[in-house]
Amino acid sequence: MKTIDLKARWQELADVKDVLGARGWFPGTSGNLSIKVSDDPLEFLVTASGKDKYKRTDEDFVLVNQHSQPAEDTQLKPSAETLLHQKVYELTDAGCSLHVHTVSNNVMSELYAKKGEVTFQGQELIKAFNLWEEDAVLRVPIIENPAHIPDLANLLAEKIDDNVFGVLIKNHGITVWGRNAFEAKKHLEAFEFLFESHLAFRIHIQGGR
Numbered sequence: 283m284k285t286i287d288l289k290a291r292w293q294e295l296a297d298v299k300d301v302l303g304a305r306g307w308f309p310g311t312s313g314n315l316s317i318k319v320s321d322d323p324l325e326f327l328v329t330a331s332g333k334d335k336y337k338r339t340d341e342d343f344v345l346v347n348q349h350s351q352p353a354e355d356t357q358l359k360p361s362a363e364t365l366l367h368q369k370v371y372e373l374t375d376a377g378c379s380l381h382v383h384t385v386s387n388n389v390m391s392e393l394y395a396k397k398g399e400v401t402f403q404g405q406e407l408i409k410a411f412n413l414w415e416e417d418a419v420l421r422v423p424i425i426e427n428p429a430h431i432p433d434l435a436n437l438l439a440e441k442i443d444d445n446v447f448g449v450l451i452k453n454h455g456i457t458v459w460g461r462n463a464f465e466a467k468k469h470l471e472a473f474e475f476l477f478e479s480h481l482a483f484r485i486h487i488q489g490g491r
């Protein structure tokens with residue numbers, strides 16, 4: 283991959299990070315973002331671990347290889363959850379993968395954990411996932427949150443299929459992807475809108491039931 287492409291991808295991911303950060307979607311240094319730089323062999327930029335993701339610096343991202351290891355000499359540590367991004371790239375046509383912790387995605391993951399998924403139907407915004415039929419259903423699988431990251435990555439991998447665009451991790455967050463940064467961000471925004479609307483409906487219309 284040429285340096286210019288790496289720079290362009292870096293810029294693209296940094297811009298997405300700024301927008302998500304402005305929404306407060308990285309509380310307590312949580313969250314991690316990645317963007318694919320090359321396909322064969324797989325290489326992607328991923329956020330450095332434990333950083334304040336509301337700040338924009340020259341050390342925000344690390345280039346990693348197909349084994350989630352740094353592809354160049356660096357003191358920086360790739361995100362602790364890099365393996366989840368690797369799985370997304372291995373199993374989908376994604377060019378970008380976004381993971382955030384929000385109050386809404388955490389509450390939804392807990393509310394529907396026993397069902398193992400949450401579904402949305404009859405909501406205009408499921409069109410953001412290219413679901414145009416009137417009776418179309420958007421399904422969001424929910425997985426447990428084992429501390430051992432390879433186990434978590436395997437649970438995620440089991441839920442990935444053509445009609446899945448993101449997976450909720452119980453009491454943790456959501457991992458979302460898209461063919462490029464624009465689409466991944468679109469998917470993430472649509473998920474969060476659907477979660478917030480659903481929770482507002484339950485509180486205000488159903489009295490919290």
Ligand SMILES: CSC[C@@H](O)[C@@H](O)C(=O)COP(=O)(O)O
Nearest residue numbers: 310312313314331332333361362
């Ligand atoms: C500090 S809480 C969040 C972490 O445990 C993790 O879930 C997370 O999203 C961020 O980890 P990171 O290693 O910075 O990518």
Ligand SMILES: [Zn+2]
Nearest residue numbers: 312313381455
């Ligand atoms: Zn996380």
